[in-house]
Amino acid sequence: MTTDMAPSHILCDGVSPEAVTEFASQHGLTVLGANSAAPMPCILVLSDACEQRLSSALRAPVRACFEATPEGHGMTANALERMNACQLLLSLTTSTAYKTPLAQFVSRWISQSTHIEVDLISNLELAIQEALANALIHGNMGFKKTLPDSFHGLSQYGQDVEHRLTDQEHGQLRIELSSCWDDESVSISILDNGAGFDITAPVEKSVTGWGLSLIRKLALSVDVTEGGRKITMRFAR
Amino acid sequence: MEYTIQSDSNQRLVNLKGRLTFTDHEQFRKITEAMHEPGSAKCTLDVSGLEFIDSAGLGLLLLVNEAAKENDISVSIRGAQDQVKKMLEITRFEEMIPVE
Numbered sequence: 001m002t003t004d005m006a007p008s009h010i011l012c013d014g015v016s017p018e019a020v021t022e023f024a025s026q027h028g029l030t031v032l033g034a035n036s037a038a039p040m041p042c043i044l045v046l047s048d049a050c051e052q053r054l055s056s057a058l059r060a061p062v063r064a065c066f067e068a069t070p071e072g073h074g075m076t077a078n079a080l081e082r083m084n085a086c087q088l089l090l091s092l093t094t095s096t097a098y099k100t101p102l103a104q105f106v107s108r109w110i111s112q113s114t115h116i117e118v119d120l121i122s123n124l125e126l127a128i129q130e131a132l133a134n135a136l137i138h139g140n141m142g143f144k145k146t147l148p149d150s151f152h153g154l155s156q157y158g159q160d161v162e163h164r165l166t167d168q169e170h171g172q173l174r175i176e177l178s179s180c181w182d183d184e185s186v187s188i189s190i191l192d193n194g195a196g197f198d199i200t201a202p203v204e205k206s207v208t209g210w211g212l213s214l215i216r217k218l219a220l221s222v223d224v225t226e227g228g229r230k231i232t233m234r235f236a237r
Numbered sequence: 238m239e240y241t242i243q244s245d246s247n248q249r250l251v252n253l254k255g256r257l258t259f260t261d262h263e264q265f266r267k268i269t270e271a272m273h274e275p276g277s278a279k280c281t282l283d284v285s286g287l288e289f290i291d292s293a294g295l296g297l298l299l300l301v302n303e304a305a306k307e308n309d310i311s312v313s314i315r316g317a318q319d320q321v322k323k324m325l326e327i328t329r330f331e332e333m334i335p336v337e
Contacts, residue, residue, distance in 0.1 A: 019337040067258060099260070121321055126320070129258065138260065146259055147293055150303060151300040154269065158262055158266060162318065210292035210295070210296075211293075214327070217327065
């Protein structure tokens with residue numbers, strides 16, 4: 001798939017431009033002042049990421065968005081390399097991604113950036129939602145199942161979720177979504193930082209376990225790589 | 238997702254509104270608890286206010302059904318629109334919970 005020109009400017013929202021200067025100069029990027037308007041295209045570094053701020057941020061002309069945390073700006077050389085090979089990229093912590101309707105925001109971001117039919121937007125949203133749930137819950141949070149097998153387990157499950165979202169080991173792991181497109185298709189990849197999973201292992205479908213088969217119904221092709229940490233879904237336009 | 242429960246001797250009506258996804262387990266813990274309270278043996282899940290559901294959302298509806306069965310309550314779903322209706326159809330959900 002072809003990509004447009006890679007973004008060459010960084011816009012900071014809630015982050016001091018000085019915090020990204022060194023990284024920017026190492027990678028030939030220009031840091032814009034705090035009050036600059038977003039040029040086409042640009043990388044946004046966003047602090048205090050939450051539903052409201054991400055809803056405003058994930059719109060053209062922003063091409064990539066990195067959640068900044070107290071630990072840093074969130075950009076890495078590897079992520080920039082992946083950004084340059086696609087048209088949209090988003091990097092968030094698990095804690096933020098879990099609490100945000102990202103599938104809705106990302107499918108809207110794609111549809112604003114390239115014209116796609118309403119039916120495809122709906123399919124993209126569901127597929128992203130299912131893949132995100134797998135990446136967050138099984139990948140970064142390390143749960144075997146998306147939900148407990150019985151309603152009796154909901155209370156303990158809720159406590160476990162809360163605990164893992166707030167601990168460093170799980171809640172601060174990154175999740176990365178990216179999208180590429182051409183005239184024929186739209187691709188979306190989701191990369192987590194969990195232990196990975198065996199794509200060939202049988203999935204027991206009960207209360208949960210339906211996500212991947214739903215994605216396969218919606219997509220032209222589904223590839224799982226990097227030991228189960230990356231899923232790439234391609235859809236016909 | 239937001240929900241309300243209206244309960245009288247004729248029926249338990251659970252109205253669901255917004256987006257029902259894997260993050261809504263706490264609301265469903267409360268909904269399953271409500272199945273243990275005295276009331277009608279018939280429960281209707283009105284999903285007409287739902288704009289989006291994922292597969293874990295369907296799983297949460299199954300957990301309500303399990304809690305209801307433990308208390309001899311029969312559950313049905315009504316009012317599905319658009320994406321929610323499509324999800325119920327492609328997963329043949331009516332084989333698990335009757336859809337009105």
